[in-house]
Amino acid sequence: MKPSDAFSDRATVEALVSRAREQASRLDRPVTFMEVCGTHTHAIAAAGLRRLLPQKVRLISGPGCPVCVTPVDYLDRAEALAALPDVIVCTFGDLVRVPSSCGSLEQARARGCDVRIVYSPRDALAIAREHPSKRIVFLAVGFETTLPTVAAALAEAESEGIATFQILPGGKLIEPPLRALVTDGDVQIDGFLLPGHVSVIIGSNAYTFLAEEFRVPGAVVGFTPADILLGVSELVQQVLERAPRVANLYTRVVRPEGNRHAQELIARFFEPVDTRWRGLGEIPGSGLGVRATWAHRDASTIEVAVPEPREPGGCRCGEVLKGVIEPPQCPLFDRGCTPDAPLGACMVSSEGTCAAWYRHERFGAGAAA
Numbered sequence: 001m002k003p004s005d006a007f008s009d010r011a012t013v014e015a016l017v018s019r020a021r022e023q024a025s026r027l028d029r030p031v032t033f034m035e036v037c038g039t040h041t042h043a044i045a046a047a048g049l050r051r052l053l054p055q056k057v058r059l060i061s062g063p064g065c066p067v068c069v070t071p072v073d074y075l076d077r078a079e080a081l082a083a084l085p086d087v088i089v090c091t092f093g094d095l096v097r098v099p100s101s102c103g104s105l106e107q108a109r110a111r112g113c114d115v116r117i118v119y120s121p122r123d124a125l126a127i128a129r130e131h132p133s134k135r136i137v138f139l140a141v142g143f144e145t146t147l148p149t150v151a152a153a154l155a156e157a158e159s160e161g162i163a164t165f166q167i168l169p170g171g172k173l174i175e176p177p178l179r180a181l182v183t184d185g186d187v188q189i190d191g192f193l194l195p196g197h198v199s200v201i202i203g204s205n206a207y208t209f210l211a212e213e214f215r216v217p218g219a220v221v222g223f224t225p226a227d228i229l230l231g232v233s234e235l236v237q238q239v240l241e242r243a244p245r246v247a248n249l250y251t252r253v254v255r256p257e258g259n260r261h262a263q264e265l266i267a268r269f270f271e272p273v274d275t276r277w278r279g280l281g282e283i284p285g286s287g288l289g290v291r292a293t294w295a296h297r298d299a300s301t302i303e304v305a306v307p308e309p310r311e312p313g314g315c316r317c318g319e320v321l322k323g324v325i326e327p328p329q330c331p332l333f334d335r336g337c338t339p340d341a342p343l344g345a346c347m348v349s350s351e352g353t354c355a356a357w358y359r360h361e362r363f364g365a366g367a368a369a
């Protein structure tokens with residue numbers, strides 16, 4: 001058995017479900033835990049974990065999918081850049097299908113704009129080498145997990161003197177939205193399942209403020225069913241003991257201090273800026289802008305006409321991203337909005353909450369044990 005198999009083993013999962021049920025029976029009230037990672041959202045839905053958990057334990061999804069939280073005005077600007085004759089826009093695949101104010105990047109491509117799907121920022125850099133007469137704009141959307149790869153591509157462009165490679169900064173930090181969510185008041189959150197990938201970069205110590213300032217429990221967890229159930233069990237235990245802390249249950253890859261090299265790489269090219277999130281609005285210091293030293297790499301300085309931002313009519317992604325509603329509570333869920341024809345951002349990426357519910361949970365909603 002590979003070490004990782006132990007975390008998907010049926011007997012292990014059943015034992016953890018039994019433990020969570022026993023713990024929950026000692027709770028004097030229902031509790032709500034939020035995951036803030038798109039991969040967790042997908043993993044929870046795909047494994048049917050919501051239906052295995054006791055009724056007193058509710059799992060909700062937060063703003064963890066980078067495609068979903070990217071605001072519509074960012075997409076509008078990307079489309080405007082793609083319309084310039086000397087620009088090639090490079091992006092991860094999901095973003096091309098997210099509705100913008102006037103269509104989508106996919107529709108812009110159909111109109112003849114040069115929009116290319118890449119698998120990494122270095123792929124975009126390779127396109128810059130192949131097309132020296134074009135400006136290459138990479139859509140740098142993502143959390144702390146993705147930004148080191150963007151920074152590495154910028155470093156490579158600098159060392160090779162590739163002046164035509166730029167990024168449209170859309171990176172986001174995880175700490176500010178966590179602070180916004182615990183102080184928001186729209187949803188009572190009794191604990192967080194903290195994101196495994198992001199934590200590899202920033203370290204588990206980055207979340208101690210949750211317990212110390214807000215007395216909210218936290219658990220850094222991996223992505224197998226056993227990882228997630230261990231996290232749920234840990235959060236229930238912290239609630240029972242009234243002793244909030246941040247437990248690192250993903251020590252296979254997450255260190256308390258994180259990855260210092262990656263942190264330094266991010267800090268070399270980026271600095272915190274105020275930025276907008278779909279659903280959460282503007283959060284101070286929650287984005288990563290390009291440092292002034294590297295302004296020549298910043299495509300947001302290119303002047304283009306951008307329309308007044310307009311969200312898709314009737315879409316309730318904002319409430320989904322804050323955990324205020326579950327996807328089936330949106331009147332458009334499976335009634336006009338599906339992964340094949342998404343009306344909102346949360347239905348586009350497989351890590352989006354609406355897409356995860358549609359694919360795995362739409363026939364089992366409300367069937368908790």
Ligand code: SF4
Binds near residue numbers: 317332345
């Ligand atoms: S179901 Fe579609 S329209 Fe409704 S919130 Fe989700 S993405 Fe938006």
